[in-house]
Amino acid sequence: MARERKFSNEELFQTVKKMLLQHGYEGFHFGLLAEQLDISRGALYKYYENKDELITDFMLYEMQIFIGDLAQIENQGDFEAQFDFLMKLIFDKAEVHQLITVVKQMGSSSNEKAKENKEQLEKLPLEMYRYLQNFISFGKREGKLKEHIPDSVILGLIFQSIAIPNHFGLPKGVWVNSIKEIISKGMFAHS
Amino acid sequence: MARERKFSNEELFQTVKKMLLQHGYEGFHFGLLAEQLDISRGALYKYYENKDELITDFMLYEMQIFIGDLAQIENQGDFEAQFDFLMKLIFDKAEVHQLITVVKQMGSSSNEKAKENKEQLEKLPLEMYRYLQNFISFGKREGKLKEHIPDSVILGLIFQSIAIPNHFGLPKGVWVNSIKEIISKGMFAHS
DNA sequence: ATTTAAAGTAACACTTGTGTCACTATAAAA
DNA sequence: TTTTATAGTGACACAAGTGTTACTTTAAAT
Numbered sequence: 157m158a159r160e161r162k163f164s165n166e167e168l169f170q171t172v173k174k175m176l177l178q179h180g181y182e183g184f185h186f187g188l189l190a191e192q193l194d195i196s197r198g199a200l201y202k203y204y205e206n207k208d209e210l211i212t213d214f215m216l217y218e219m220q221i222f223i224g225d226l227a228q229i230e231n232q233g234d235f236e237a238q239f240d241f242l243m244k245l246i247f248d249k250a251e252v253h254q255l256i257t258v259v260k261q262m263g264s265s266s267n268e269k270a271k272e273n274k275e276q277l278e279k280l281p282l283e284m285y286r287y288l289q290n291f292i293s294f295g296k297r298e299g300k301l302k303e304h305i306p307d308s309v310i311l312g313l314i315f316q317s318i319a320i321p322n323h324f325g326l327p328k329g330v331w332v333n334s335i336k337e338i339i340s341k342g343m344f345a346h347s
Numbered sequence: 348m349a350r351e352r353k354f355s356n357e358e359l360f361q362t363v364k365k366m367l368l369q370h371g372y373e374g375f376h377f378g379l380l381a382e383q384l385d386i387s388r389g390a391l392y393k394y395y396e397n398k399d400e401l402i403t404d405f406m407l408y409e410m411q412i413f414i415g416d417l418a419q420i421e422n423q424g425d426f427e428a429q430f431d432f433l434m435k436l437i438f439d440k441a442e443v444h445q446l447i448t449v450v451k452q453m454g455s456s457s458n459e460k461a462k463e464n465k466e467q468l469e470k471l472p473l474e475m476y477r478y479l480q481n482f483i484s485f486g487k488r489e490g491k492l493k494e495h496i497p498d499s500v501i502l503g504l505i506f507q508s509i510a511i512p513n514h515f516g517l518p519k520g521v522w523v524n525s526i527k528e529i530i531s532k533g534m535f536a537h538s
Numbered sequence: 539a540t541t542t543a544a545a546g547t548a549a550c551a552c553t554t555g556t557g558t559c560a561c562t563a564t565a566a567a568a
Numbered sequence: 569t570t571t572t573a574t575a576g577t578g579a580c581a582c583a584a585g586t587g588t589t590a591c592t593t594t595a596a597a598t
Contacts, residue, residue: 160565181374182371182373185555186555187556196576197577199575201556201557201558202574202576206556261371299536301535302535303536309522309526320503320504320506322503323499326500338530339529343492343493344531345491349543349545349594349595349596353545377587386545386546389546389548390546541597541598543595544594545595548591550587550588551586553584558579559579562575567570
């Protein structure tokens with residue numbers, strides 16, 4: 157009944173991700189995207205009214221995958237296993253984190269659908285927080301995590317650790333293990 | 348011999364900083380800047396040929412101040428004092444860190460002066476590294492820092508810690524001390 | 539008071555991105 | 569094979585940023 161599409165949703169979102177990481181929110185535009193997908197700019201308007209609607213839609217997709225993965229933390233057994241799982245997840249999905257800054261750069265957008273998407277997006281951190289809160293409570297309850305450090309600092313530091321630049325190109329294993337060691341036991345030698 | 352300027356260099360750079368943090372590299376432009384400074388756009392071209400020349404010039408100014416402050420680390424006495432000094436400096440100058448990402452977004456710019464500035468900028472991390480390398484060597488030599496953790500991970504984690512978002516608005520003292528504790532002694536309770 | 543050098547302005551031509559629309563292309567249903 | 573619904577195109581009018589230039593303003597030197 158209809159003509160075949162020249163690009164899949166999967167292709168579209170992958171290209172959007174690449175473009176956003178490369179050019180940031182303000183440098184991202186339909187011309188660039190259309191060129192990468194080898195279609196005309198006009199074709200994109202068949203699916204999205206504007207940039208913000210497309211970006212929020214993409215972010216929703218990306219975040220839902222991330223949360224789906226995160227949900228698996230509950231099946232990981234003891235606290236150490238959960239900690240390892242979380243660190244692995246974060247390092248495997250390093251880009252998700254940089255993408256979050258993109259949403260913050262969006263103004264109050266013109267389009268209705270984009271606003272809806274944005275509202276949806278704002279709910280997701282709460283959903284994430286549920287899993288992470290459980291993880292931390294579990295750790296504290298078991299006496300594995302220091303009681304007196306605020307949960308938000310623990311979470312913040314874990315999440316931020318993915319953004320540390322590996323300038324000297326250390327092998328990933330060494331890299332991740334070093335970061336895990338500092339976060340869990342500190343960089344100071346035992347006195 | 349000449350007319351009075353409507354804006355000082357100090358004012359200019361402060362506004363550039365604000366605009367860059369607010370809009371990012373690609374969203375920053377002369378029109379915006381001129382409006383903020385309450386001058387015409389054309390006036391800016393009396394001083395800078397284009398955006399990249401202005402931004403690199405600003406970054407050079409900003410980084411040189413930071414390095415000047417950092418140099419004081421050598422007068423801080425023992426290792427713990429140096430660590431405290433470094434953490435305080437980093438938290439007081441949190442913006443400098445976000446600004447570094449701006450330089451990475453610049454393409455190979457059109458203008459000669461901008462290229463020169465960029466080359467200068469690329470030399471600065473090495474100058475910073477000298478101070479930080481000394482700090483870490485000192486710490487390891489004194490047996491205060493773990494020998495087996497690569498220097499680049501230690502530095503990376505310290506610098507990255509400033510970007511942790513204080514979503515829940517913890518008081519700055521609690522906030523910084525918590526982060527310092529994790530970095531130095533870890534978030535795991537002593538077994 | 540006149541001159542002068544630098545500061546600032548405003549308009550122009552140019553470039554790049556936006557959103558729309560009449561149009562063509564194509565795969566499947568009838 | 570004709571119809572039809574959807575995919576995709578290309579051109580148009582518009583909006584926003586760039587870089588230049590002829591012009592005006594102003595404070596200090598003569």
